[in-house]
Amino acid sequence: MDRALFWLAALALIVCATYLLWGLGGANWRFVLGLRSVKLAGLVVVGTAIAVATVLFQTVSGNRILTPSIMGFDALYVLMQTTLVASLGITAHAQLPSSLSFAVEVAVLVAAGLLLFGTLLRRGAQDMMRMILTGVIFGILFRSLSSFLARILDPNAYSVVQAESFASFSRIEAGLLPLGAGLCLAAAGTALALAPRLDVLALGRRTAVPLGLAYDRLSLGVLTLVAVLVAVSTALVGPVGFFGLIVAALAHSLTTSARHRALLPAAALVAIVLLVGGQTLFERVLGMGATLSIVVEFAGGLFFLWLLMRGRVK
Known part of the structure; x- marks a missing residue:
């Protein structure tokens, strides 16, 4: 076992225990512990999904500064929320069963990913760059449609859309966790089983194909796992853009091996430490509940710019 994995696992356990037990006491400690356990489980699921999806996407694309959000998944999610609010209204949208909304959102996001990946990779994985550029174009299209629909909404409905357009780690619902955790565990477990491949x-294609790897089929399968993981995390907390970039870069830096059997767990553990540790800081120390996602996006954007500048220097 990689020494870095051992220390990351120990740190993750300490951070999770701190989040659960800090300030716990009084007559209602069981009720408080139950609420914290739900949120902690949600943070672990979301962090694992984002981390594994980013590492897998970077492996297939052969680029360490890309994240799955570039394919337009976040923009499609915002478009779905805007369309629902515009067509149903605020009251009907609020009354939708959360389990039904979650299932539909995951199904639509996964179907869109499979349609995009399956269509554009039909002629082989040499079309990877064309697929990425198409994803960027679709993302711009989805954002434009969302902006157009938002212009016809009244201010109250628009505020609902705005709330859904940003990730919120404090709105994870307990009823959605079993399905979300099951999908995440299945996808992450499959990725770990495929680690040697x-x-x-x-x-890269030129080296992998002579070694006997079914490159095109495996690429499509890995991208399917990415679509499932991104769909789960987005449906649970909303769009998260740059967090995976930070996590993947730290995982590569902390592990001594480039093998995915160590890289995937390391990325998941780093994500858990950052999410749970950040939520602990904002909730317990600073007294703020909904600031973490903004800080994550801001730090991730700066980190992305730093990676681009460093690439130019080299």
């Missing part, structure tokens, strides 16, 4: 896939 992913190591070969990361070498």
Whole structure:
């Protein structure tokens, strides 16, 4: 076992225990512990999903500064929320069963990903850049449609859309966690089982194909896992853009091995430490509940710019 994995796992346990037990006391400690446990489970699921999806996407694309959000998943989610509010109204939108909304959102996001990946990779994984550019174009289209629909909404409905357009780690619902955790566990477990093949896939098409790897089929399968993981995290908390970039970069820096059997767990553990630790800081120390996502996006954007500048220097 990589020493870095051991220390990351220990740190993750300490951070999770701190989040659960800090300030716990009084007559209602069981009720408070139950609420914290739900939020902690949600943070672990979302962090794992984002981390594994980002590492997988970077492996397939062969680029360490890309994240799955570039494919337009976040923009499609915002478009779905805007369309629902515009067509149903605020009251009907609020009365939608959360389990039904979650299932529909996951299904639509996964179907869109499979349609995009399956169509554009039909001629082989050499079309990877064309697929990424198409995802960027679709993201711009979805954002434009969302902006157009938002212009016809009244201020109250628009405020609902705005609230849904940003990630909120404090609105995770307990009823959605079993399905979300099951999908995340299945996708992450499959990725870990494919770790030896992913190591070969990361070498690139020219090297992997002569080694006997079914490159095109594996690429499509990995992108399917990415679509499932991104759909789960987005449907649970909303769009999260740059967090995966930070997590993947830290995982690469902290692990001594480039093998996915160590890289995938390391990324998941880093994500758990950052999310749970950040939520603990904002809730317990600073007394703020909904600021973490803004800080994550701001830090991720700066980190993305730093990576681009460093690439130019080299």
